[in-house]
Amino acid sequence: MATFFGEVLSVYSRAVEEDDDDDEEEQDEEDQLILRELEDKRWVGTAGTAATGCATAQSLFMVGHSDLSCVLCAGFVSVYFLSHGGWDAVGHVSLWNERTVHSEDTTCVLHRHRESHQVLVCQVDCFVAEDQLFQWTEQVLGSLDASQVTVLSDCPAAEYQSPQPLGPDPCLRSLHTSAWSEPICCPPVELPNLVSGLPAAVVSFCQLHNISAAVYQCYSDARSADSTTMDMFRPVVARLAQDLKLDFSPDRDILRKFISQANVQSNLYI
Amino acid sequence: MFIPSQKSAPDLKGFTLIMPVVAVGNVGQLAVDLIISTFDMCRVGHIHTDCLIPMAGNNPYSTRKEDADGVHTAAEVYMSREIKLAVLQIRSPVIQKRTKKFRQVLVSWIKASSFSRTIVLSGSHAYQRDDRQLQGSPLRYLVTPSMLKLSEEALKELGWLEMEKVQTFPGLTDGAAEPRLYIPGGGITKGLYTDSCAEDLPLAVLLLFCSEGDNIPDAFTLINHLNSWLHLLDNPGEDQNKWKIPPSWTLMFGGGIPPALF
Secondary structure (H helix, E strand, O other): OOOOOOOEEEOOOOOOOOOOOHHHHHOOHHHHHHHHHHHHOOOOOEEEEHHOOOOOOOEEEEEEEEEEEEEHHHHHHHHHHHHHHEEEEEEEEEOOOOOOOOOOEEEEEEEEEEEOOOEEEEEEEOOOOOOOOHHHHHHHHHHHHOOEEEEEEEEHHHHHHOOOOOOOEEEEEEEEOOOOOOOOOOOOOOOOEEHHHHHHHHHHHHHHHHOOEEEEEEOOOOOOOOOOHHHHHHHHHHHHHHOOOOOOOOHHHHHHHHHHEEEEEEEOOO | OOOEEEOOOOOOOOOOEEOOOHHHHHHHHHHHHHHHHOOOOOOEEEEOOOOOOOEEEEOOOOOOOOOOOEEEEEEEEEEEOOOOEEEEEEOOEEEOOOHHHHHHHHHHHHHHHHOOEEEEEEEEEEHHHHOOOOOOOOEEEEOOOHHHHHHHHHHHHHOOEEEEOOOOOOOOOOOOOOOEEEOOOOOOOOHHHHHHHHOOEEEOOOOOOOOEOOOHHHHHHHHHHHHHHHOOOOOOOOOHHHHHHHHHOOOOOOOOOOOOHO
């Protein structure tokens, strides 16, 4: 689709093909068997607390993984939460799709704070395909009795549409369900922007089931994790840290490790 | 399945349902946006299904704080009791390989809600028109047999053209092949129509031949045709200002240009 300025935008939400479900009836048995096996392989599996449920979480932090190589949110969780110890892995969600074939990350781990059993953190490090989002959400949130859900996510600043472009600094925007009553620490996601992927699936589930939930999306131009961008999420957890008397200060060693890993990949011209 | 926004599900029996299909130009969805925005319809529920790509956003029809009503999702139902109208808005594509399941979800819900009639707004690729379709109005309609019983007179008066059937193998003179219904770029339109015929639902399809691009004029064309049948607005005429454009239509082609670019 061409715009007024002649640039070509790729359009996503267009149905360009007629229904081809009729083709399914013409497939032979072997093709149907292969497709069924593929469908079974893509089934989202849960174990531990994620499977048996029964956990009543005051706050459940779910970390969305963006399509880019930026591991901002995963880094934030590791640096600010898990590095201090006192967290037990109580469950995991495993899945397979075409993008996890060559990756070691096929599991999302649920961590529960040892002292405050009410706080659960779900670290999503793998890519959840669009046809698995619904199932992932139903399996995880459906089995947990979460009273409040907070989702952290990141997105390229170039995808944020506003009359004035966002500045060079990263910024935070939020979206919350009608049941959310806590103060919001940043402006809302302005129209016509929206949230997609796993954060959208989670917050939609929460809206429909009247669960207090919020998505905090960090828009940044950073191609890799850095301390400034990670720090954007601090206000989100500050209140929880105060209420539960938990230490959420960043672990410098782990932070340095994340940043140096990203820098090694960008040293193209040594 | 349908999940109501309030504790009890609204009674939509006897209402007219208008819904879009994700099709070329998103014309149906844009037209539905105009209806919801103009009549200030209230959200009464969601269609919760694994057939649509998840999306979430703030209220697309108002930016006022007092109108903030949580998260808006991929498929929502709106209602206006005054004009006995229900509208289903679909905001994201149907997941490939789940189109048949989604049609079943829709047909089940339509049957369970007992709508008096259903009108589907859609589009079709303009570049795939045949010689007959290149001239005249770009609007076409389809009606199920039970809908024809309800609206035959009105459709005759409007003078609309029914969607033409095409040869299965154009150019071949083999008379054995029957003409078939073909709606290129129409998404699930054809499947929904044939399912509705099989289920004896009163359903009509209004579609516009269009191309990808700035489809706002196409949306107005489609909604004005629909209005000439349903008379939702009195005499909008050529004045498009009677239809209220929602705030979500801003920046449709991208945001401001970064000054650092030059």
